[in-house]
Amino acid sequence: MKKFLVLLLAFAMVFSLAACGGTEPAPDDDGEPVAEGYEIAMITDIGSIDDKSFNQGTWEGIVAYAEENGITHKYYKPTEQTTDAYLASIQLAVEGGAKVVVTPGFLFEEPIFIAQDMYEDVNFILIDGNPHNADYTEFRTNDNAVGIVYAEEESGYLAGYAAVKDGYTKLGFMGGMAVPAVVRFGYGFAQGAEAAAAELGIPSIELKYHYTGNFDATPETQTLATSWYAEGVEVIFACGGLVGNSVMSAAEASGAAVIGVDVDQSSESETVITSAMKGLAASVQSALEAYYAGNFPGGEALVYGAAQDGVQLPMETSKFENFTQADYDAVFADLVAGNIKLVKDTDASGKEMTLNDLGLSIVKATLVE
Amino acid sequence: MSILYLVVQQTMFFSIPLLIVALGGVFTERSGVTNIALDGMMIMGAFTSIFFINQMQSTMSGQLLLLIAILIAVVTGVVFSLLHAYASVNMKSDQIISGTALNLFAPAFAIYVARMIQENGVQQITFSNTFRISSVPVLGDIPILGGLLFKNAYITTYIGLLILVISVIVLYKTRFGLRLRACGEHPHAADSVGINVYRMRYAGVMISGGLAGLGGLVFVIPTSTQFNATVSGYGFLALAVMIFGQWKPMRVLFAAFFFGLMKTIASAYSVIPFLSTAQIPSDVYKMIPFIATLIVLAFSSKSSQAPRAVAVPYDKGSR
Numbered sequence: 001m002k003k004f005l006v007l008l009l010a011f012a013m014v015f016s017l018a019a020c021g022g023t024e025p026a027p028d029d030d031g032e033p034v035a036e037g038y039e040i041a042m043i044t045d046i047g048s049i050d051d052k053s054f055n056q057g058t059w060e061g062i063v064a065y066a067e068e069n070g071i072t073h074k075y076y077k078p079t080e081q082t083t084d085a086y087l088a089s090i091q092l093a094v095e096g097g098a099k100v101v102v103t104p105g106f107l108f109e110e111p112i113f114i115a116q117d118m119y120e121d122v123n124f125i126l127i128d129g130n131p132h133n134a135d136y137t138e139f140r141t142n143d144n145a146v147g148i149v150y151a152e153e154e155s156g157y158l159a160g161y162a163a164v165k166d167g168y169t170k171l172g173f174m175g176g177m178a179v180p181a182v183v184r185f186g187y188g189f190a191q192g193a194e195a196a197a198a199e200l201g202i203p204s205i206e207l208k209y210h211y212t213g214n215f216d217a218t219p220e221t222q223t224l225a226t227s228w229y230a231e232g233v234e235v236i237f238a239c240g241g242l243v244g245n246s247v248m249s250a251a252e253a254s255g256a257a258v259i260g261v262d263v264d265q266s267s268e269s270e271t272v273i274t275s276a277m278k279g280l281a282a283s284v285q286s287a288l289e290a291y292y293a294g295n296f297p298g299g300e301a302l303v304y305g306a307a308q309d310g311v312q313l314p315m316e317t318s319k320f321e322n323f324t325q326a327d328y329d330a331v332f333a334d335l336v337a338g339n340i341k342l343v344k345d346t347d348a349s350g351k352e353m354t355l356n357d358l359g360l361s362i363v364k365a366t367l368v369e
Numbered sequence: 370m371s372i373l374y375l376v377v378q379q380t381m382f383f384s385i386p387l388l389i390v391a392l393g394g395v396f397t398e399r400s401g402v403t404n405i406a407l408d409g410m411m412i413m414g415a416f417t418s419i420f421f422i423n424q425m426q427s428t429m430s431g432q433l434l435l436l437i438a439i440l441i442a443v444v445t446g447v448v449f450s451l452l453h454a455y456a457s458v459n460m461k462s463d464q465i466i467s468g469t470a471l472n473l474f475a476p477a478f479a480i481y482v483a484r485m486i487q488e489n490g491v492q493q494i495t496f497s498n499t500f501r502i503s504s505v506p507v508l509g510d511i512p513i514l515g516g517l518l519f520k521n522a523y524i525t526t527y528i529g530l531l532i533l534v535i536s537v538i539v540l541y542k543t544r545f546g547l548r549l550r551a552c553g554e555h556p557h558a559a560d561s562v563g564i565n566v567y568r569m570r571y572a573g574v575m576i577s578g579g580l581a582g583l584g585g586l587v588f589v590i591p592t593s594t595q596f597n598a599t600v601s602g603y604g605f606l607a608l609a610v611m612i613f614g615q616w617k618p619m620r621v622l623f624a625a626f627f628f629g630l631m632k633t634i635a636s637a638y639s640v641i642p643f644l645s646t647a648q649i650p651s652d653v654y655k656m657i658p659f660i661a662t663l664i665v666l667a668f669s670s671k672s673s674q675a676p677r678a679v680a681v682p683y684d685k686g687s688r
Contacts, residue, residue, distance in 0.1 A: 050491035217593040220636040227637035
């Protein structure tokens with residue numbers, strides 16, 4: 001009997017480990033299982049396929065394109081967040097018949113740098129980054145790879161601009177980890193608020209600025225958000241995966257507002273007034289279209305901003321009172337025309353920018369450690 | 370003043386789940402079985418009860434739904450803890466191994482099952498929070514005290530405090546409590562006077578499972594709008610609270626509030642007037658409860674209050 005129990009426990013542990021780390025196949029894979037396997041493969045980044053953010057947005061783009069054209073597709077979940085594990089997943093995908101591998105997240109920059117040489121007849125679409133080696137000394141994108149980054153600062157700019165135009169004067173920014181994409185969102189948000197305040201002649205805007213250091217929903221984040229709301233913050237731009245859920249929970253209790261990120265998050269809580277979106281699905285689809293049309297933009301580093309429909313606010317689901325579609329169209333057109341120059345996370349020489357470099361005069365930004 | 374209210378209200382969100390789960394830990398350890406699977410049991414309890422809320426929230430809402438969810442969380446925790454009880458009482462296995470297995474199993478199970486049974490196939494279970502009491506009738510209007518304790522509260526806060534009172538009574542004022550404690554101190558002596566040690570230890574583990582399951586639900590409700598198969602390691606934190614509280618319910622209460630207050634300050638210090646200018650990094654506040662636990666352990670290890678027979682499987686034949 002004791003042996004039986006030992007066995008049972010051993011199985012329980014093995015099972016749970018396997019379930020934690022195993023490569024999970026797509027649950028709703030409608031592609032016909034054909035001999036050559038799955039043509040379009042996606043490797044997930046930190047977080048699951050249904051993170052309501054990066055992975056999900058990318059996957060939705062793949063599914064939409066693949067189902068329309070009857071192409072087999074599948075996603076692979078790496079066992080851990082290391083270059084080796086990512087490479088192992090890529091190998092798995094290639095052995096599974098992948099012709100195009102889509103990888104969302106800047107953490108894939110190094111794995112793709114290696115993989116583009118290993119699998120020369122496989123094409124790689126890297127979302128949110130460009131391939132480089134481990135110590136950033138060599139940036140190279142081969143002809144079988146393409147790097148797509150988004151102008152997050154433009155998306156954040158739209159959100160900040162809209163919030164101030166709508167009448168909010170006390171703002172908060174709560175990012176996940178201070179990774180480049182998140183920093184760009186935050187800096188754009190501050191600059192958008194500044195621009196709108198200057199137009200409206202508002203003398204002062206308060207902005208609290210914080211990175212939680214993770215992408216999880218935690219009581220700590222909820223408490224911090226509640227304390228901000230209690231102190232008078234009217235809207236928080238929650239920029240980091242599940243961090244948003246804790247902020248929404250705080251906003252529901254405080255009767256305040258939240259701005260979502262990456263995808264339209266209005267369905268998750270009544271408190272979401274708008275979302276600073278990236279056109280993840282659209283850009284993945286256009287890259288896949290280009291590949292199947294035979295003009296894959298290999299070797300290029302694409303930047304999707306307003307001009308390429310890479311950023312937007314979901315105006316249909318937004319809960320604005322004073323900020324109108326016409327206002328949105330006007331500011332969006334300005335971005336498209338390139339009339340607005342924004343400070344990003346780094347300047348042209350690669351020097352990291354801080355909040356003080358944004359040239360804010362109306363917006364009083366306080367960095368909360 | 371409103372900041373003081375805020376700190377107290379938020380402290381409750383941290384402290385009450387810690388208190389409930391740590392009390393569960395007290396029961397199991399006092400019976401002589403260590404239970405490091407509290408974290409896994411929290412996850413299981415939260416998983417079933419949040420899923421229940423997810424399914425039923427279209428037809429019912431408010432306190433009744435929450436109360437039924439609480440029952441479900443408790444039952445789930447009890448059932449799940451039976452695995453641990455069987456392994457550690459009947460099979461005399463290493464209780465740390467068994468607890469580790471359950472801790473590994475719970476989140477994987479929650480993710481797997483959530484994906485299987487939810488129509489959209491995702492691992493997160495969303496719920497809408499209709500349980501917050503913005504102000505308790507009558508009591509909420511009391512000056513100061515009403516703002517501290519009876520506004521922006523959850524019914525679970527009062528249930529947690531009630532559990533504390535019941536725990537004190539059960540452990541120290543009933544025959545059951547005396548027998549339970551005897552089994553944790555010297556099971557052979559207890560057996561020699563006719564107490565069924567196995568049954569007592571089963572009871573201790575099941576109580577801990579039930580309370581941990583409840584704690585999982587209480588933890589998730591105020592802090593998010595969805596359950597993602599994790600309780601952020603609060604089950605382990607509750608173990609620290611239990612040790613900091615030296616296995617005594619009233620001290621556990623103190624420890625839970627101390628941990629909760631420090632967690633709140635670490636998160637919200639930027640709006641607390643005298644702390645926001647003090648220039649102390651938030652990491653310091655985050656470390657304080659753990660440093661305090663280490664200090665308490667260092668000074669109290671000679672006269673440690675840990676039950677003597679904890680983590681030692683009871684074998685009638687051994688001497």
